[in-house]
Amino acid sequence: MQLEAIYEQGRLKFLKPVRFKSDRIYLKVEVPDSEISSHRLQDIPKDLHEQAKSLLDRLATIRNAPFPAEAQVLAPTHRQLERIEAFELRAKYREQQGRPA
Amino acid sequence: MDLLIDVCIAIDVCSGRSPHAQCSAMALQHCLNAGGQLWLYAGSMQTLEYTLYRELKRLFAAEASAPPNIFILQRSRELLQAFAADKHWLAALAGEGDVWDAEDLEEEQLIRALDRFKPGTIQILTRDNLLLQKCKNAVHPEDYLTENQNTKSIDFIDLMTQQGLIRAGLENAIHRVIHHGQYIMGPEIKQLEEKLCEFVGSRHCITCASGTDALLMALMALDIGPGDEVVTVPYTWISTAEVIALLKARPVFVDVQPDTFNMDPDLIEAAITPKTRAIMPVGIYGQCADMTRINIIAQNYNLPVIEDGAQCFGAIHHGRFSCKLSLIGCTSFFPSKPLGCYGDGGAIFTDDDALADKLCQIRIHGQKVKHQHPVVGINGRLDTLQAAILLEKLSIFHNECNLRRQVAGRYDALLAGTAGIRTPIIADGNQSVFAQYTILADNRDEITNVLQASNIPGVAYYTRCLHLQEAFADLGYKAGDFPVAEQVATRCLSLPMSPYVSEVEQEMVAQEIKKGVVSSTL
Numbered sequence: 001m002q003l004e005a006i007y008e009q010g011r012l013k014f015l016k017p018v019r020f021k022s023d024r025i026y027l028k029v030e031v032p033d034s035e036i037s038s039h040r041l042q043d044i045p046k047d048l049h050e051q052a053k054s055l056l057d058r059l060a061t062i063r064n065a066p067f068p069a070e071a072q073v074l075a076p077t078h079r080q081l082e083r084i085e086a087f088e089l090r091a092k093y094r095e096q097q098g099r100p101a
Numbered sequence: 102m103d104l105l106i107d108v109c110i111a112i113d114v115c116s117g118r119s120p121h122a123q124c125s126a127m128a129l130q131h132c133l134n135a136g137g138q139l140w141l142y143a144g145s146m147q148t149l150e151y152t153l154y155r156e157l158k159r160l161f162a163a164e165a166s167a168p169p170n171i172f173i174l175q176r177s178r179e180l181l182q183a184f185a186a187d188k189h190w191l192a193a194l195a196g197e198g199d200v201w202d203a204e205d206l207e208e209e210q211l212i213r214a215l216d217r218f219k220p221g222t223i224q225i226l227t228r229d230n231l232l233l234q235k236c237k238n239a240v241h242p243e244d245y246l247t248e249n250q251n252t253k254s255i256d257f258i259d260l261m262t263q264q265g266l267i268r269a270g271l272e273n274a275i276h277r278v279i280h281h282g283q284y285i286m287g288p289e290i291k292q293l294e295e296k297l298c299e300f301v302g303s304r305h306c307i308t309c310a311s312g313t314d315a316l317l318m319a320l321m322a323l324d325i326g327p328g329d330e331v332v333t334v335p336y337t338w339i340s341t342a343e344v345i346a347l348l349k350a351r352p353v354f355v356d357v358q359p360d361t362f363n364m365d366p367d368l369i370e371a372a373i374t375p376k377t378r379a380i381m382p383v384g385i386y387g388q389c390a391d392m393t394r395i396n397i398i399a400q401n402y403n404l405p406v407i408e409d410g411a412q413c414f415g416a417i418h419h420g421r422f423s424c425k426l427s428l429i430g431c432t433s434f435f436p437s438k439p440l441g442c443y444g445d446g447g448a449i450f451t452d453d454d455a456l457a458d459k460l461c462q463i464r465i466h467g468q469k470v471k472h473q474h475p476v477v478g479i480n481g482r483l484d485t486l487q488a489a490i491l492l493e494k495l496s497i498f499h500n501e502c503n504l505r506r507q508v509a510g511r512y513d514a515l516l517a518g519t520a521g522i523r524t525p526i527i528a529d530g531n532q533s534v535f536a537q538y539t540i541l542a543d544n545r546d547e548i549t550n551v552l553q554a555s556n557i558p559g560v561a562y563y564t565r566c567l568h569l570q571e572a573f574a575d576l577g578y579k580a581g582d583f584p585v586a587e588q589v590a591t592r593c594l595s596l597p598m599s600p601y602v603s604e605v606e607q608e609m610v611a612q613e614i615k616k617g618v619v620s621s622t623l
Contacts, residue, residue: 053126
């Protein structure tokens with residue numbers, strides 16, 4: 001079934017009243033090409049790209065630094081393991097909603 | 102425009118998450134480049150830590166020998182610590198706890214946290230479509246990058262940078278007072294008075310409700326009243342003379358020096374009469390008056406000197422701090438002052454035990470012990486909250502005084518040799534604290550217009566001397582009585598000043614002033 005709607009600030013408003021069985025349903029929406037923002041990241045000034053890269057490089061250095069020798073390894077505590085499990089659930093729930101973790 | 106960083110953006114950047122990391126990092130930089138501040142919600146700490154852990158675990162799983170989980174957890178903290186280093190922590194407040202009815206607690210907390218900001222000054226940066234739909238103040242990094250971020254204008258007095266530096270201490274201090282509940286004369290008052298005594302080198306410090314009250318209380322402690330005369334200057338904020346008039350005494354003005362704009366010691370003796378009861382010099386714009394000469398003159402006539410150091414707390418005169426230079430020193434903690442609180446506040450300093458005792462009584466309605474009032478006083482106490490704030494600010498004050506001098510030195514260099522501009526002159530033996538950086542400009546109005554056109558604040562004060570104010574018409578002074586003060590009032594122009602004015606900002610200010618000079622000659 002095709003329905004007409006107006007998109008306004010993140011919401012679709014249907015022109016004719018319609019009742020859905022579920023609160024959340026998958027839709028396919030046709031959007032005129034002219035309404036798609038032509039903005040591309042490459043249009044951003046070069047120095048901003050470089051500044052961002054510098055920040056990411058700095059963090060990558062920390063991320064990729066060598067880890068200590070295994071001999072010093074302690075196991076995560078029970079509390080940490082519980083939290084890991086809890087945040088795993090959070091991530092899964094958000095993924096189901098199509099949201100980033 | 103500031104940004105409150107949603108967890109997903111922090112994870113993008115810390116983990117280098119493809120394909121979002123570059124765009125998220127650019128949005129953060131874009132905010133900083135436009136003078137905005139980046140905020141992390143303190144209530145999101147654990148979510149940040151464990152979500153980043155999960156993302157790093159995913160990344161490292163692809164490697165031949167994945168590190169143990171405990172190392173990945175540790176690495177998450179190291180990354181977040183580095184990421185947070187140039188961000189501001191936004192405290193989670195009580196109102197952000199009761200969010201149980203919300204669909205998503207985390208999201209609701211962030212949305213509520215925006216309420217404490219001035220509308221239109223902050224957005225949540227997120228890639229979360231649900232949050233973007235729900236909150237009109239949420240923005241996607243790509244959209245944020247396409248928006249024209251107006252570059253932050255130069256503040257006349259930047260108080261926010263300082264606040265960012267000591268936010269954790271300030272918030273703790275404020276919350277401590279809220280919790281202990283001693284809002285009047287709480288323990289912070291005594292702590293502050295001790296610290297201020299230590300800073301100034303004075304025997305006694307009596308904090309009070311404002312700089313104006315400090316002057317008023319000083320005069321009251323010296324029993325100055327109807328018919329008495331107090332020698333002071335016509336080029337100052339009105340409080341100096343106002344408190345004299347309030348006590349039905351008469352302000353007797355003497356002109357200021359053309360170099361420092363402070364009381365001209367050469368003119369004091371001519372103003373002294375049998376009715377003179379005190380001399381009250383002012384340290385204008387952050388520089389002490391010539392207290393050495395003023396004290397000698399006062400001693401010759403057996404007169405007390407009350408230093409109005411409202412603008413020059415932290416300044417040095419021949420090796421001694423302002424407020425330690427005469428019988429009584431008074432200062433103000435008005436927010437824009439070198440040491441300012443978040444409201445009104447002031448303090449009085451003296452080495453005289455009897456005077457200190459009397460000032461303490463005057464501050465609390467003349468009360469010596471409970472319900473015993475030997476003298477008439479005022480309601481002149483400093484709020485405990487303001488004392489708590491001042492204690493935090495005092496911890497960095499010495500450094501800020503030095504930074505102010507550096508800023509002034511840079512202005513001096515940038516404006517040196519500019520036609521029609523005279524930069525501040527600091528007298529030998531003085532170190533100004535530069536409450537203001539005030540130039541004299543031949544064509545002040547044209548220059549002010551040029552500055553305003555570039556969104557740079559320049560303020561001319563004081564444009565009307567006290568002897569020409571309607572409030573003091575009954576004193577019988579007229580235009581021309583104090584030619585130096587009147588001349589300064591037509592040419593003075595104060596430039597953006599704080600310990601944190603950047604070199605780039607100063608160059609912009611200097612450039613516009615030079616433009617103003619040129620345009621005024623065309």
